[in-house]
Amino acid sequence: MKNIKTIFTYMVVGDLVAALSISCKSNEAPETQALGETSSNHPSEGTYTNSSGGSATVIINNGICTITGKGTDFYDNNDSQPFSITVTKWWYYYGTPNDLFAGSPYEKSEATINFPTEDYFHVFYNRIGDGNLFISFGPEGKRYDTYYLN
Known part of the structure; x- marks a missing residue:
């Protein structure tokens, strides 16, 4: 028993x-299903400009991309601020592999914001067509942009 x-x-x-x-x-x-992945496809080295006088310089060293330049206040073209960001890996979403992103809103990108270390810093790079670069950064309430550079 x-x-x-x-x-x-x-x-x-x-x-x-x-x-x-x-x-x-x-x-x-x-x-959760992944929405995208990282890429090491950096923009070509050189100086990128636009018709508004904006510019940024891209330097590639040992597979690491550093972008430096000057952004203009979205509302005041007389107010500008220098910037620098170093990107090891870009982030892209499945379905748009030629649109690459880096910076603070893209935590899966591998980037270091050298200066200014503001509230946000966003870099967009389109690998096809004109190879546009677009950089936007700033503290809360203010926005600096390079607009589209190629």
């Missing part, structure tokens, strides 16, 4: 452990 009670106890404990493991598994966050 004692063996039956022991076997029964082990069965109950085993069922409880199985039930708890199933219950715990159902509370885990579902795995």
Whole structure:
């Protein structure tokens, strides 16, 4: 009789452990599907300009891209500020692999904002067509842009 009670106890404990493991598994966050991935396709070295007088210089050294230049206040063309960002890997979304992003809103890009270290810093690079670069940065309430450079 004692063996039956022991076997029964082990069965109950085993069922409880199985039930708890199933219950715990159902509370885990579902795995999210990746929306994109990183790329090391940097813009070509050189100076990029636009018709408004904006410019940025791209230097590639050991597979690392540094972009320096000057952004103009979105509302006041007389107000400008220098910038520098170093990009190791760009982020792109599946479906648009030629539109590459780096900076603070793209945590999966690998970039270091050298200066200014403001609230946000966004870089967009289009690998096809004109090979446009667009840089936007600034503290809250202010926005500096390079507009589209090629």
